[in-house]
Amino acid sequence: MYIISLTYKVPLEKIDQHLEDHVAYLNTQYEKGHFLMSGKKVPRTGGVILAQANDKEEVMRIVERDPFYANQLADYGVTEFIPSKSAKELQFLLV
Numbered sequence: 841m842y843i844i845s846l847t848y849k850v851p852l853e854k855i856d857q858h859l860e861d862h863v864a865y866l867n868t869q870y871e872k873g874h875f876l877m878s879g880k881k882v883p884r885t886g887g888v889i890l891a892q893a894n895d896k897e898e899v900m901r902i903v904e905r906d907p908f909y910a911n912q913l914a915d916y917g918v919t920e921f922i923p924s925k926s927a928k929e930l931q932f933l934l935v
Contacts, residue, residue: 842890849913
């Protein structure tokens with residue numbers, strides 16, 4: 841499992857110009873089973889995505905399809921982690 845952390849590099853006005861395309865990208869990745877959860881950081885300096893993939897290289901190939909990435913609007917950090925404990929409602933995510 842992977843945590844993808846986006847940090848905006850441009851003003852929010854520019855982010856908002858590409859937001860509809862970014863949401864369409866997110867929807868596609870949810871349909872493909874790559875993304876499990878996503879949302880905005882508070883304050884709104886970027887976002888966080890919980891993803892599943894075979895390896896970090898696959899995650900990066902997925903990230904490269906994001907309009908925010910393609911238009912150089914955000915920096916991306918990818919952290920792999922192996923869940924070992926969870927709330928009862930999320931136990932299906934445990935390896």
